[in-house]
Structure formats: C-alpha cells, structure tokens
Amino acid sequence: MLRERHRNEPSRHARTLRAAAVALGVSAAACRGPQGTATTVEFWALGREGEVVQELVPGFEVGHPGVRVHVQQIPWSAAHDKLLTAYVGRAMPDVMQLGNTWLPELVALGAIAPLDARLAASAAIRPDAYPEGVLEPNVVDGTTWGVPWYVDTRVLFYRSDLLRAAGHPDPPTTWSAWVQAMQDIRTHDPGGYAVLLPMDEWQTPVILALQRDAELLRDRDRFGNFESAPVHDAFAFYLDLFTRDLAPRAGAAQVANVYQDFASGYFALYVSGPWNLGEFAARLPASLAGAWATAPLPGPDAGHPGVSLAGGASLAVAAGSPHADAAWQWIEYLSEPAQQAAFYRLVGDLPARRAAWDAPELRDDPHLRAFAAQLTHVRSTPKVPEWERIASAIGEHVESAIRGRATLDASLAALDHEIDAILEKRRWMMDRQAEVAAR
Amino acid sequence: MRHREAGWAFVAPALVLIAVFFVVPVVASLLLSLTDFDIYAVASRVNLRLVGVENYRRLFEDALFWVALRNTALFVVVAGPLSIGLSLVAALLVSSRAVRLRALFRTMFFLPVVTTLVAVAVVWRYIYHPRFGLLNYALGALGVGPIDWLGDPRFAMPAIILMAVWKNFGFNMVIFVAGLQSIPERLYEAARVDGAGAGAQFRWVTLPMLAPTFVFVLVITMIGYFQLFAEPYVMTQGGPSHATLSLVMLMYLQGFRWWTMGYAAAIAFVLFAIILVLTLVTMRLRSRDAEAAA
Numbered sequence: 001m002l003r004e005r006h007r008n009e010p011s012r013h014a015r016t017l018r019a020a021a022v023a024l025g026v027s028a029a030a031c032r033g034p035q036g037t038a039t040t041v042e043f044w045a046l047g048r049e050g051e052v053v054q055e056l057v058p059g060f061e062v063g064h065p066g067v068r069v070h071v072q073q074i075p076w077s078a079a080h081d082k083l084l085t086a087y088v089g090r091a092m093p094d095v096m097q098l099g100n101t102w103l104p105e106l107v108a109l110g111a112i113a114p115l116d117a118r119l120a121a122s123a124a125i126r127p128d129a130y131p132e133g134v135l136e137p138n139v140v141d142g143t144t145w146g147v148p149w150y151v152d153t154r155v156l157f158y159r160s161d162l163l164r165a166a167g168h169p170d171p172p173t174t175w176s177a178w179v180q181a182m183q184d185i186r187t188h189d190p191g192g193y194a195v196l197l198p199m200d201e202w203q204t205p206v207i208l209a210l211q212r213d214a215e216l217l218r219d220r221d222r223f224g225n226f227e228s229a230p231v232h233d234a235f236a237f238y239l240d241l242f243t244r245d246l247a248p249r250a251g252a253a254q255v256a257n258v259y260q261d262f263a264s265g266y267f268a269l270y271v272s273g274p275w276n277l278g279e280f281a282a283r284l285p286a287s288l289a290g291a292w293a294t295a296p297l298p299g300p301d302a303g304h305p306g307v308s309l310a311g312g313a314s315l316a317v318a319a320g321s322p323h324a325d326a327a328w329q330w331i332e333y334l335s336e337p338a339q340q341a342a343f344y345r346l347v348g349d350l351p352a353r354r355a356a357w358d359a360p361e362l363r364d365d366p367h368l369r370a371f372a373a374q375l376t377h378v379r380s381t382p383k384v385p386e387w388e389r390i391a392s393a394i395g396e397h398v399e400s401a402i403r404g405r406a407t408l409d410a411s412l413a414a415l416d417h418e419i420d421a422i423l424e425k426r427r428w429m430m431d432r433q434a435e436v437a438a439r
Numbered sequence: 440m441r442h443r444e445a446g447w448a449f450v451a452p453a454l455v456l457i458a459v460f461f462v463v464p465v466v467a468s469l470l471l472s473l474t475d476f477d478i479y480a481v482a483s484r485v486n487l488r489l490v491g492v493e494n495y496r497r498l499f500e501d502a503l504f505w506v507a508l509r510n511t512a513l514f515v516v517v518a519g520p521l522s523i524g525l526s527l528v529a530a531l532l533v534s535s536r537a538v539r540l541r542a543l544f545r546t547m548f549f550l551p552v553v554t555t556l557v558a559v560a561v562v563w564r565y566i567y568h569p570r571f572g573l574l575n576y577a578l579g580a581l582g583v584g585p586i587d588w589l590g591d592p593r594f595a596m597p598a599i600i601l602m603a604v605w606k607n608f609g610f611n612m613v614i615f616v617a618g619l620q621s622i623p624e625r626l627y628e629a630a631r632v633d634g635a636g637a638g639a640q641f642r643w644v645t646l647p648m649l650a651p652t653f654v655f656v657l658v659i660t661m662i663g664y665f666q667l668f669a670e671p672y673v674m675t676q677g678g679p680s681h682a683t684l685s686l687v688m689l690m691y692l693q694g695f696r697w698w699t700m701g702y703a704a705a706i707a708f709v710l711f712a713i714i715l716v717l718t719l720v721t722m723r724l725r726s727r728d729a730e731a732a733a
C-alpha cells in the first residue's frame with residue numbers, strides 16, 4: 001500500500017530535492033524528462049544491501065535526468081514470501097534483487113520479464129562480461145531472466161597455523177588429501193574437531209555431489225535422483241566425516257559462536273561464503289589475523305576441479321512494469337565495473353562482473369584469491385520452481401542420516417520418494433503440455 | 440408477522456457482515472483445501488486440480504505435521520495451566536485488601552497484553568541472549584552455566600512458553616478479577632461464621648463460585664494457545680531443528696513460503712477440527728458438573 005502511494009506521486013525525497021532545486025534558482029525543468037515528469041523506478045533490495053545501495057542512487061540520478069530511484073529495503077528472511085505475495089497482490093516493484101535460486105519460481109509465475117532482447121541491445125552489459133557459471137543460474141529454459149549482481153560462492157576457510165602444525169603447509173586440493181589433513185589435525189590435537197559442517201545444511205553435501213558430476217534430478221528434472229551412484233558416493237563421503245569424528249554432530253543453531261570456536265581451534269576448517277570474510281576479520285582476535293586463509297574447495301580427484309555452488313543475487317525486471325526502460329538503465333548502472341567495485345567497498349559483496357575484480361582492493365586481498373579462482377568452477381542447483389522445498393528436504397534427510405536415525409540408503413530412498421511427491425505437479429503439467437503439443 | 444420482519448431487519452446488517460467476512464472465506468478455504476492450489480495455479484487457473492481429500496491424506500503422512508502437532512500440544516498443555524494459574528494468583532493478589540497500590544499493579548500486569556509483540560520480542564531476545572542476556576546473568580549468579588535459550592532445541596520451546604505466559608497472563612487476570620468481584624461478600628461472611636479459615640474459604644467459596652469464569656478462561660486460553668504463531672515467528676522462525684514449529688507456523692510456511700495454499704488450507708481445517716472438539720468436550724464437562732451440582 002505504501003508502495004502504491006510512491007508510484008502515484010513523487011516520493012517525498014524527490015519532492016524535497018525538487019523544492020531545493022527551485023530554491024537554488026536551478027530550472028526544475030532541466031533535471032526532468034522532456035515532458036517535465038520524472039519517472040520513479042521502484043527498487044526492492046534485500047537486507048544490508050538494501051541499506052547500502054541507497055548510496056549509489058545519487059550518482060545514477062545525476063547521469064540519468066528524469067529518472068528517480070526509490071529503494072525499498074526488505075529483510076532477507078521475509079523477502080521470498082513478500083515477493084510472491086506482492087505478485088499475487090499486483091504490487092510488484094519495477095526492479096528487484098533476488099536470490100538467484102528464486103528465479104525459476106518467479107519465471108513459472110510469469111512475474112519477471114525476459115531480458116535477452118535488452119542484453120543483445122545493451123552496450124553496458126555483455127553476457128561474456130561474467131564468468132560462465134555466474135550467469136548460468138539466470139538462464140531458465142534457454143531464456144535469461146536476471147543479471148548477476150554479486151556472488152556468494154562457498155570456499156574453504158582454514159586455520160593455516162593449525163594445518164601447518166599438523167604437517168600440511170598447503171591447503172588440500174583433493175578429497176583424499178583433505179581427509180588426510182583432517183585426520184592429521186585430529187591426531188595433532190585430539191581435543192577438537194577438524195571441520196565444522198552444520199549437519200542440517202544441505203549445501204555442502206550437494207556441492208560434493210555436484211563435484212562428482214551428479215545429476216540431482218533426472219528425466220528433465222521430473223524425479224529425484226539421489227539414489228544414483230554419484231550422489232550416493234558423495235553423501236557417503238560426507239557422512240563418513242561425521243562417523244570418523246572429524247566433524248562434530250551439531251546443527252547450525254547448536255554452534256553458539258562459530259568465531260570463538262574457530263579462534264580456539266575447536267575446528268580448523270569451515271566451508272563458508274564471502275559474508276564471513278568481514279565477520280572473520282572483525283570478530284577473530286587480532287593475534288589470529290594472519291593465521292587464517294581461504295582456498296578453493298578440494299575436488300574428488302586431481303582430474304576434477306572442486307566445483308562450488310553458483311550462489312548470489314541477481315537483478316530482475318518485473319513483467320509488465322510501466323518503467324521497464326528506466327529500470328533497465330538502473331540495472332546497467334549497478335552492473336558497471338566501477339559501481340560493482342564501489343558496492344564491494346560499501347558492503348563487501350563480491351562483484352559478479354569479471355572486470356570489477358581488477359580494482360586494486362579486490363585484486364590485492366589475499367583472502368579473495370580463493371574466491372576469484374572458485375568462481376571459474378561453479379554450478380547451479382536444478383532450476384525448478386520447487387527447488388527451495390527440495391533443498392529443505394535434503395537438509396532434513398541428511399541430518400537424520402548423520403544422527404543415525406536411518407541408514408544412508410534408507411535416507412536417500414526416502415528423500416527421492418519425497419522429491420517425487422514434490423515434483424508430481426511438475427510432471428502432470430509437462431505431460432499435459434506434451435499432450436497439447438501432440439494434438 | 441410484522442414482528443418477524445422487523446427482527447430480520449435488525450439482525451440483517453450483522454448477518455450480512457458475518458456472511459461476507461466469515462461464511463464466505465471459510466467455505467472458500469474449505470474448497471481450497473480440496474484442491475492442489477499452488478504457485479502454478481497462481482500463474483494460471485488451468486493448472487488447478489480438484490484432488491478431494493488427497494491433501495488430508497498427505498498431511499497425516501507428513502512427519503513435520505506430527506512434529507508441529509506435538510509442539511503445539513506441548514505448548515497448550517504446559518503454557519495453558521501455567522498461564523491460568525499465574526493469572527489466578529495475580530488476580531487474588533490485586534483483589535486482596537492487604538495489598539496496596541492495587542490499581543497500579545493491575546495496570547502493570549496488564550501492560551504486556553497490550554504491548555506489540557514485536558517490541559516485546561526484541562526485549563526478550565536480549566533477555567535470552569546466550570552471552571549478554573539478563574537471564575543467563577541471573578542463572579550465572581546461581582552457578583548455572585550459560586544456556587543458549589533460543590538456539591538449543593531443548594530450551595527453545597521452554598523459552599517461548601516463558602515469554603508467552605508472561606505476555607498473556609494479564610488478560611486472564613482481568614477476567615478473574617471480574618469473577619472475584621461478582622462473588623457476594625455475604626458468602627465469605629457466612630463461611631467465617633461457620634469457622635472457615637482463609638484456605639477453606641478459598642476452597643469452598645472462591646473456587647466453586649469462579650467455576651463459570653474458569654470454563655471461559657480455559658476455553659479462551661486453549662483456543663488462543665492452539666493458534667501459537669507470532670512468538671515462534673518473531674523469535675525463532677520455527678527452529679532450531681523444528682523445536683518451536685507450531686501448527687499455524689507450519690501452515691504459514693506451506694501457504695506463504697512454498698505457496699502450497701491447498702495444503703495449508705487443509706492444515707487450517709485440521710486445526711479447526713481439533714479446537715472445535717476440545718472446546719465441545721470442555722463445555723460438556725462443565726455442563727455435566729453443573730447438572731451434578733443441581
């Protein structure tokens with residue numbers, strides 16, 4: 001409702017600006033479009049990004065007279081629900097930030113606009129400006145629906161001092177070297193653990209499966225495929241880390257303070273993303289500043305690079321937005337290498353665009369090298385609208401296998417059964433479409 | 440005849456409102472629970488299927504439903520009596536002539552009821568903070584180690600119960616106060632003449648006279664507590680490890696996170712059936728008591 005008001009009349013901010021412009025004797029018409037009306041682009045941004053992105057707005061408005069951007073900040077925890085509700089209530093913004101795994105859902109709804117024509121005509125954004133795996137999650141059924149804004153891939157955070165003390169000066173690059181290093185860490189310090197893997201998180205086992213080239217869903221994403229050999233092997237490897245006591249049996253909520261435990265050496269390795277770079281720098285004691293490092297994820301063997309998830313946020317334009325052209329200009333602006341680097345300075349989000357990584361503060365940060373390398377090896381999760389539900393089911397079944405409530409085989413069978421049920425509607429729709437096409 | 444017409448005319452506005460805002464939505468959601476309304480159906484109505492009782496059948500196979508039902512039952516069984524007991528004690532205290540500043544205490548006890556839950560939740564999150572929280576500070580003074588109240592699956596539900604009881608007991612207290620005031624003073628006088636002490640007066644005069652109030656409070660509390668939602672939504676989002684997942688929380692997740700509206704509507708009707716049956720049983724017990732007394 002609040003948003004509607006902003007759409008129908010200029011925002012208070014814009015009005016104040018205009019009043020100030022008049023007061024200063026500047027011709028108000030000069031800073032508007034030809035018809036003298038300013039277009040206001042409604043932009044929904046999430047969490048901390050939503051706060052910080054406001055600082056990029058003035059620079060855009062100077063370069064685009066006649067376009068105003070109104071930023072609405074939405075907390076991450078409510079964002080997904082709010083977007084779907086906004087679509088149903090016909091209250092979508094013009095342009096929005098999205099978790100890139102939400103795209104298939106919004107595409108199925110018809111809530112966002114295809115961007116291929118705009119990309120083809122754009123001088124500012126070229127598809128080859130992004131690492132291949134970073135753009136890929138934005139392509140659903142052959143059409144591009146989003147522009148990558150920043151990336152959230154996961155790498156290995158490790159205590160270099162503990163690893164060296166256990167006889168490993170370099171981080172592991174293969175699964176076998178990884179297990180060996182973890183065992184040596186345990187032998188060196190039997191009081192702690194080697195690695196922290198919150199057992200209710202689906203990401204790490206899924207990453208390991210993707211590293212084995214697993215297909216998580218089979219038959220055009222119509223059925224669960226977790227009983228297949230690559231997934232089974234990857235999950236068995238993952239489970240083994242808990243059986244061998246290399247990882248504590250604890251959920252994300254039970255680890256009271258990751259930073260304290262990492263500092264005390266309770267665990268030496270942690271699979272996590274860029275959001276923890278700032279946290280580690282701020283929360284670890286100063287004495288440990290040089291004692292932790294990041295590395296790309298180890299791969300199953302020397303021949304396979306350790307791929308990681310192509311997580312991150314994208315920018316998308318709402319279908320039927322009356323200000324789609326202005327919205328696209330805003331996306332182009334946010335995608336400029338200079339703005340991507342500026343955004344990194346403001347909030348610490350890693351730029352999606354390759355050219356932005358040439359900025360000195362990105363190029364010279366030793367902790368970022370692992371991310372730069374990892375970004376050339378990322379994969380996306382299956383692009384079906386049901387993915388969020390499937391992911392939460394994976395987390396639950398993995399946890400019950402780790403806790404020993406069910407064997408791995410039984411857990412994977414139950415997981416496939418559940419996923420098949422979740423995908424039932426998708427199969428019915430595909431079958432019906434095939435029937436219509438046959439006729 | 441004219442009387443009847445006038446009667447209908449008088450109740451018509453109320454009936455229209457009830458029909459539009461109650462009967463229509465309830466019937467609509469009952470129909471919804473018989474379909475597989477989901478995100479695809481939002482996109483286009485041709486993707487909507489009538490599935491009969493399939494949603495209900497799946498619900499009873501859903502492990503999360505049973506977890507949510509158990510959590511909700513636990514909350515009702517523990518927080519309900521705690522809240523009612525505390526309300527009664529508070530009502531007796533603020534009605535007692537021995538206590539000074541009764542009006543002030545009454546207001547203070549009632550304050551949490553009218554305070555916004557989100558504001559309350561922010562304060563309680565500080566109280567429950569594992570390292571800087573007031574509660575752990577107090578427990579630390581007693582030699583009890585720090586507890587991660589909202590992060591540990593064992594303590595999250597007790598933490599929610601404690602907060603909910605604190606937030607809600609004031610409402611029932613006011614009702615008990617009203618009930619206490621309606622007990623005629625002469626009954627106490629008669630009891631005193633018969634030699635009854637304070638305890639005997641409470642047992643044989645106050646409690647029986649409060650019986651109708653008790654039934655009302657019991658029913659209202661039960662209905663309210665079965666719909667536990669705001670507290671876990673604001674404090675824990677149903678976590679950790681589903682320890683505070685309530686039925687309404689599950690309904691919210693299904694309906695608004697996954698957008699499986701048909702399934703969410705089925706949960707709503709199962710919850711409705713549970714509350715209806717338990718309310719009828721409670722009312723029945725009361726009327727049987729009343730008959731036995733008569």
